[in-house]
Amino acid sequence: MSLSRSSAVPRSALVTMAASRRSVLRGLALSGLAVGGANLLAACGGDDSGPSSGSGATVKFGMNEVEGAGPAYDRLKAMADAYAKDTGTDVKINSVEHNTFQESINTYLQGSPDDVFTWFAGFRMAQFAENGLITDLSDVWPIDGMSDSFKEASTAPDGKQYFVPKDYYPWAVFYRKSVFDENGWAPPETKDDFMSLMDEMQGKGVTPFAFGDKDGWPAMGTFDILNMRLNGYDFHMSLMAGEEKWDGDEVKLVFDTWRTLLPYHQADPLGRTWQEAATAMGKGECGMYLLGTFVADAVADVADDLDFFTFPELDASIGADALDAPIDGFCVAAGGQNQEAAKAMIKWLGSAEAADIANDNADVPFIAANSGASTSTYNALQKKSAEVVGAAANIAQFMDRDTNADFANTVMIPSIQDFLKNPDDIDGVTASIQEQANSIFG
Template sequence: MAQVSFDGSAVPGGRVSRRSLLRGAAAGAGAVALPAVLAACGSGPGGDGRTIRLGSNSSDPVPKKAFAAAFAAYEKQSKEGRKVKVNTVDHNTFQENINRYLQGKPDDVFMWFAGYRMQFFAKKGLLHDISDIWGSYEGFSPALKAQSTGEDGKQYLTPYYYYPWAVFHRRSVFEERGYQAPGTLDEYIALARQMQKDKLVPIAFCDKDGWPAMGTFDYINMRTNGYEFHRRLMAGEEAWTSNEVRQVFDTWRSLLPYCQPAANGRTWQEAATSLQKKQAGMAVFGLPHPGQQFPEEEQDDIDFFPFPVINPEHGQDAVEAPIDGFLLAKKSKSLKQDKVMESAKDLLKWLSTGEAEDIYLAGDPNNIAVSDRADTSKYTALQKKAVELVSGAKQISQFLDRDTRPDFSSVVMIPAIQSFINDPKDVDGLVNGIERQKKTIFAAD
């Protein structure tokens, strides 16, 4: 496989639901009450050093089963008899409580994200440096290494897979109705209007969990203003009151009549299911989201097209393709034992191999391997198309809540976007409020 160039810059971000925000704006700082299920997953000293405790946020059935297969394969090949004890927590619960988890009694290894979200916790001293084993990794591009590197130049993440965002639909629905994939915003709206006439909800839409609608914002922004503006905006270097940002919300407002109503009360699983049931015609999602809600016999019916062109100057240059992987928690008590640390690093080294990615992707074809040592010969048509999408991109973004500060993402942007979805008329009030809070938060450092 041709190596994908992950050259988008990343900034810290965190996914926190509105439920957490209502418990207190300090959610971004980790002041949320930690659920017993997550608190109970912490590790402690003892044991023979061969058991690795791993915190997983892959709670949906498809990835959960695929990871189980990968970890079982690791145990089988381990000459030392090492075992992986997995603690799986609901995806959003894991996200909401990641600060408290890492500062409390975390597992030895845990799943998390590349780029700034990883850098944020590394800077806080909550991650173990794994630079010593990164030197033995093969098949990763320099850009992937950069996405796994902290501000101090050390590596903290073992990348495992990525997944692009696009506009997903059912191939059979498009064929039956004679729909054509739109290339421009005008064509996108025209298609949405036709779907309404055909008694379909044009765009499945959701934001109950606080992050799904961010993908739509990012694409409208990058298609309108370009990747560099997106990067500067996420870094606090551009004003949210600018004409560029106002135009993003104005464009988004023109699309809302074609979106499922009451999006703030709908989970991504429910939105993806409406696509699967042919109730909705399209959905802006990441590759795993529709795949995990479609039964196996319907997987071949999933298709996508790139988010349409808005400003020809920027075309479809940028693609959102978040990278996920594995890290070592600094406050894991058992990692203080040399044998446990050795076992944990051994697991990470194995997870960095093409073989490990092949085993996982055999059970979850809704992601793409990051290693060029992985076997792509068995990729589905959808996976091959996803590789082409990312390989052809001029810039790669990591998603809004991964491309900015966690406190700004959780405390400001989640409620702001949900407020916009509920009442999209007052764009002036919306951007003024975001800008005021942005100045306060970014000035804190």
């Protein structure tokens, strides 16, 4: 969290990423950023910022990956090293474990942050912009090779850009081709196909879905896709924006459908990380896994055997043309010590050159945001990811990026986990979510 390279990546559907951002921000009502979490990030920053720009400048680079955690770290490290070598900039890397970084981000930005840091497009970027915690990057744009769609995804409600995209990836249902071939299974297209496939898997002693939610966020992807399949993309985005009721019939339908699907999933998901769930799929113990393409990081030994399909339709009137496809990238912290050097670096990080260096130094199935990036080393997952995203009619960013960060982290993670512990108490779970949504969204 290898392929071959060919023609440019399809990007027509990326326009809808901007539409999803606008839909979320219609109801933007910030509750104030919670100050909490570990102090691990607070030590970042300081007074040794160096010259403001040019050769010999110092830029502190905060990364939400640590060495040994997977290819994602290798990509970021390769980009930082290349920029330092090419420009003479002293790039000081601060690498932090992914979940710790996210949980501590508010404290980090309000303390002594690094100059440039890894972050996400969507509502969470916009929240920081609204609260003055990240720097206006309008003078960094336009960026050669970066489409208007990505510029829109980098734009906050004030019309200014605060983000530079790096790459994106779809969430889909992953499986091992050899396991499907050996059993004569095929990706389902309808609800009936889907249910029949899962029943057949169980009949052969294979758990249909790998499932791990010890980290809290993976199950958000299941909610997202069920809500978009049952209630449609527009309802989903309005719900994320606080414009729909969490205790209404639509959301109860999502949880009730999820309850009927849980027997097809690995039991006790709260005691299992996403990597452990992926390993079960890699071993053939589970037939499928709903996750982002970073799933390949955890099953590198069988990565060439992976394929995926979009989650099938559950309601023919709604179809299956929406999916989560988060955009990752970079921001400049308003509290960083070297703003001009940070802007110079972040613009380079969005370039085709930077994307090529990242892809050449790590086998990670992500798709470069810059259209000028080479695709010659893309593997099968990357190529198919580009095709699937290009064919999607509507694209969401993911629950914890599409809604208020406080709501996602302090309400939805524990609420979904409560549901997974007791899936029969749908009324209680949805009533609790709505009560807390009232206080956050107003």
